[in-house]
Amino acid sequence: MESAELLNLLGNENRRRILRLLSRKPCYVTEIGEYLDVSPKAVIDHLSKLEDAGLVESHTDGSRRKYFHIAQDVRLEVTVSRHEYGTKSAYPANPGMDIRGRCAHVELDVDGETDDPDDTGAADGGTDGVDVGQLAAEYDRLREMENELSLAQRWVRGQIADLLDRLQTAVGTETDAQFHADLLAAVVSTDGTRRRVTAAVDAPAGEVRRGIDRLVEAGVLERDGDHYRVSD
Numbered sequence: 685m686e687s688a689e690l691l692n693l694l695g696n697e698n699r700r701r702i703l704r705l706l707s708r709k710p711c712y713v714t715e716i717g718e719y720l721d722v723s724p725k726a727v728i729d730h731l732s733k734l735e736d737a738g739l740v741e742s743h744t745d746g747s748r749r750k751y752f753h754i755a756q757d758v759r760l761e762v763t764v765s766r767h768e769y770g771t772k773s774a775y776p777a778n779p780g781m782d783i784r785g786r787c788a789h790v791e792l793d794v795d796g797e798t799d800d801p802d803d804t805g806a807a808d809g810g811t812d813g814v815d816v817g818q819l820a821a822e823y824d825r826l827r828e829m830e831n832e833l834s835l836a837q838r839w840v841r842g843q844i845a846d847l848l849d850r851l852q853t854a855v856g857t858e859t860d861a862q863f864h865a866d867l868l869a870a871v872v873s874t875d876g877t878r879r880r881v882t883a884a885v886d887a888p889a890g891e892v893r894r895g896i897d898r899l900v901e902a903g904v905l906e907r908d909g910d911h912y913r914v915s916d
Contacts, residue, residue: 685737687771690760693737698722699730703754706740710753765841767848767862790836792829855902860895863887867895868904868914876911 694700698720705711705719717727731752734740741755761772777783784794851868852861863885870884882892896912899905906915 685773687760687773689737690758690773691762691771693733693739694760696730698726699734702727702730702734703739706752706754710743710751712749712751716752763841765845767845767852790833855899855904863891863895864899864904867892867899871905871912871914876908876913878910878912881912 694703701720702716705716711719713724713727713731716731717724720727731740731742735742735755739755739758740752742750742752744750757776759774759776761774763770763772783792848861848865851865855861855864866885866887867881870881874880874884878889878892878896881896882889885892887895896905900907900912903915905912
């Protein structure tokens, strides 16, 4: 679902509490109501909204009691800075996805992956052929990697904010530092024609033209025929 819709949905505290509870175990309506201290009718209304969004689904056990559980993993990111506001939602990649060579700026140790879960060979201390100790160690390693990536993201956001501050000072504008940065990056990474720059920043042609004109007036860009390049 769209990140803005997800953000609106999670704006309700009780829905967030329901998701927190369901992330631990499947629950039925009465159980959720007792946890939230709200009426079953209110719980059903919240669950309906979460189901419509695809975050929650239900199943019925042998005694025909209806349990609700998390339907899928979703990550929501919100960025609020001096130069940017944005939201982004994403779904985890398939566990079999090979990212070797695809992260040019990040070094990831992806060689410590767990064995095939279908492997039924002997395993010391395992259960039904699964090495529980190995899985626990791999879980710990991936959580450490997750924390390191979170720290790296914070560092990158700080570097971007500082760069945009410096760029804003160099260009001499009060606003649109990120848009100007996107334009300059597009000029550097393409052939510098307005058509290619417009496609790269995914913005209306008129807005791109005005942005380029502002950068030319500021002496940051210069025109060479049909091409633009960063001034020396």
